[in-house]
Amino acid sequence: MMDEKKPARDWPEKLLTWFDGHKRDLPWREDKPRNPYHVWISEIMLQQTRTEAVKPYFNSWMERFPTIHDLAEAEEAEVLHQWQGLGYYSRARNIHKAAREMEETYGSRLPDDKAAILALPGIGNYTAGAILSMAYGKKEGAIDGNVLRVYARLYQVEEDILKSRGRKEIESLVEATLPDRAGDFNEALMDLGADVCIPKNPRCSLCPLAGECVAFRNGKEKELPRRSAKKPPKEEAAACGLCIREGRVLLHKRPSKGMLASMWEFPMALAEKEEDAKKGLEQLLSGTTEDCLWTYKHVFTHRIWHMKAYPVKEVAVPEGEYRWFSPEEYREIPLAGPHARLAAFVEKMVD
Ligand code: SF4
Structure with a gap:
């Protein structure tokens, strides 16, 4: 049988x-x-x-x-x-x-x-x-x-x-x-x-x-497979600084360990709330932010970045791995995923 x-x-x-x-x-x-x-x-x-x-x-x-x-x-x-x-x-x-x-x-x-x-x-x-x-x-x-x-x-x-x-x-x-x-x-x-x-x-x-x-x-094809509910991803506001000087933009190299290790990014501050992220960015660059020019939601496996990019005036370059790059130069370096999108947007501004 x-x-x-x-x-x-x-x-x-x-x-x-x-x-x-x-x-x-x-x-x-x-x-x-x-x-x-x-x-x-x-x-x-x-x-x-x-x-x-x-x-x-x-x-x-x-x-x-x-x-x-x-x-x-x-x-x-x-x-x-x-x-x-x-x-x-x-x-x-x-x-x-x-x-x-x-x-x-x-x-x-x-x-x-x-x-x-x-x-x-x-x-x-x-x-x-x-x-x-x-x-x-x-x-x-x-x-x-x-x-x-x-x-x-x-x-x-x-x-x-x-x-x-x-x-x-x-x-x-x-x-x-x-x-x-x-x-x-x-x-x-x-x-x-x-x-x-x-x-x-x-x-x-x-x-x-x-x-x-x-x-x-048995009519169960839509019920299966069973899987335990996943933890919801952590949502963060990410304020990114657009600092442009003589056709060059300021970028930061992330640490060699952890998420997006050793990739380049726009100067960025993360916080739970958008206002706090923006303040964090102003503190980081000792400057003042202007109106947001770009927004993007980037979904990682365990977190979501709600990204906003602000021009920043009167910038003091922070300590650490920060450098000014022309578009020709930053096309050749590894940019952290969502920051590559921002770079494509910035390229139009710089040209
Ligand atoms: S293997 Fe998947 S697609 Fe095929 S009959 Fe079963 S549930 Fe349907």
Whole structure:
């Protein structure tokens, strides 16, 4: 008798057949055989960024750093500049450090051994599984949010997938179902999660697994996966100073540790309230602010900046890493994500 709670054993085959006919054309999937360096960089870029947005970054990255050796030889500032706009810059720093380790230890190649890959900076279980399965043909799973969602629905996993019990349950299901074509299977799950088994309103009528899916059979596809409520992000007012002197703007280099480390930004003060942020900025620059010229809301994972930019008169340059830059100069330095937007706005003022 068929177990009502489980999809048929051969569902991975059905998914692979669907994948063979539907796989997305993506620049990092073009090489035959797959290039481990391409898999690695694309997977790191895709961690926090939509696929469509990643494509141009991936292409220009590969033009600038065609090999691990080119990347290892580059200066960190150049690597960060190339990453600019993708956010979460620790990813770029780790890529750079890992490339240098590979240059020194593995002859500028990505190792094909799991323990060695996991020991590299910025490579966790998911990325290691993706590289090993897609580029080296090993039978490894790669569990990310898409996979958790698809399995939670397919097997009607009622546990919270953000807690260890739910995650473990899915990990053992993945291990038990992984076929020999693990790399294709992992990519098929990614494509299914991106286009069909999407977070809200899954498109079950288009799904190759609709006949297998327990949540769909029981009308629970929109209820699952279960996940505990996240803490709301911290909201802050960010007052940014526009200090322009003889066609140059004043910028500040952030500390080498913490959020947006070592990136350049406009002088900025953060506070809970807008008025306090503005006062903080006036104190920082010992000047007076004029009317706000630019506003922008930047959403990070755990915080939101409500940014406002004010021209500041009578500036005294504070202690620390502050420097005046022309637009030609600041186009070449790594600017912290939201500040790059402000820089584009300021460029028009300076010209
Ligand atoms: S049938 Fe629906 S819920 Fe189930 S795997 Fe397919 S898209 Fe997801």
